Amino acid sequence: MTASIAPPPAEQVADDVRRALAEDLGGGDVTAQLLPDTAESAYLLCKEDAVVCGRPWFDACHRALDPDMSIDWRVAEGDRVGKGTVLALLQGRTRALVSAERASLNFLQTLSGTATATAAYVAAVEGTRARILDTRKTIPGLRLAQKYAVRVGGGVNHRIGLFDAVMLKENHVRVAGSITAAIRAARAMHPTLPLIVEVETIAQLEEALREGCDRILIDDFDAAMRREAVRIARSAPFNGTIPLEVSGGVDMTTLRAIAEDGVDFISIGGLTKHVRAIDLSLKLGPPPASA
Template identity: 75%
Template sequence: MSGTGIADIVEPPPYAAVLANVAAALAEDLGRGDVTAALLPDGDDVAYLLCKQEAVIAGRPWFDACHRALDPDVHIDWRVHEGDHVRADTVLATLAGRSRALVSAERSALNFLQTLSGTATVTAAFVDAVRGTRTKILDTRKTLPGLRLAQKYAVRVGGGVNHRIGLYDAVMLKENHIRAFGSVTAAIRAARAAQPALPLIVEVETLAQLEEALREGCERILVDDFDADTRQEAVRIANGRIPLEVSGSVDLGRVRAIAEDGVDCISIGALTKHVQAIDLSMKLGPVPAQYGG
């Protein structure tokens, strides 16, 4: 366990956004009320949160907010920091509060924590794969509906960098936009005239389009689905004048070789789209001796 305390460095989304995510999750799960939890005596109890596999932990604000929404007096004692790498069978936290509230909040709280930890874990694997190169790992807009800010936060916890948040905070000229304008040059000039204050990212499909984008100027050029030879030639032509980004079907097996070609960024939709949830469980009772209780 690394003990990085990355929460001190990576700011979560505004708390109002966290609460909105949690309210939606609890509303769809609880509906008119947890009819099974209502069978339990409403006394106090304790619980522990177990991570069953190696992972990078992300999502504590959402986990906490789920429990506090149902029991404002719940006590949650975290044993790990946000961004920590943990081994399998690590107790992440202990909880003390009302038994009904603990079990009613359990599923929603775990859904957030296992999903965001999954995003952070896979991001960290890609970041590790390109370590020592100049390349940054970026996310995309291919996020789970309603969880964009949460997942992009988890990418940062995993050591990645956020691409644009949505369609409003950067202009990104892609194949369809360039086709509509007739050329890269025309598209760039129209974008600069309409949104001069926003970052401009331009996707190119050929080296000739790359030359156009370099000549007209932008903040980043996306060389999408270039083969290795063309990608290396693009790096030579750009010569550091404008950062180059690679996207399209990048997996862990290929990412190091792409980075070593000298590109500045690699954007990977799988960080947030192909999420494999981390295996977590929450059990009522004290921590068993086998887990250090």
């Protein structure tokens, strides 16, 4: 794993794994009971190109059922791998291997899917100033895991929840009466928290720039409005001190043009919402000689 990416808290991983195994095993794996509980080997195969993410959850699933399970990883967290790569070799009790298989793969394939998608978006904006942000559009109960996967893929976390940043959106501004009133109320109540303001017009953008905040979200601006927003934010007296974020209408067909307009951040809900799991298999026995 890239040295700058902190590993997930052990208690978070353990809690996720407890819930996953309870959901899958219930009172016990009735099919695994048909197998002799002898020592067995297995290998983990990646069946498509991917960025590997989720090793801590995979390991915890298997060791929850067999504390002596040996897992010899051939790749690091965050590595890019090709189709046909053997990711790890396992050695442990047969029943534990097959009982932990689905839960462990569910974590690894889902988080690798998020990391792989994020890496593709990050690569698409390479050479621009734009950085890729996630959103709160996550799988319920797996937000911290998915946001970790975004970081492994080279992206940046927007905010974790509703508690660690103030984000003024259309409804907040409407109730407050104006951008200025909403910003002042937020600063008065939460002076130490980051303040992000969503604007819908150039006039609102200028109001937010004058009043001051930590980031401005230009929501669903067309290309001409977006370029004008960048020009204004970079010009005196603002001089680029408040970064601009784009949200809405972003996919691989529009991403590069948006980044080249000079925005600082692009948030993409699909990183964690439109998850396509990576195709993985856990197979008993030794890996093929060619692997």
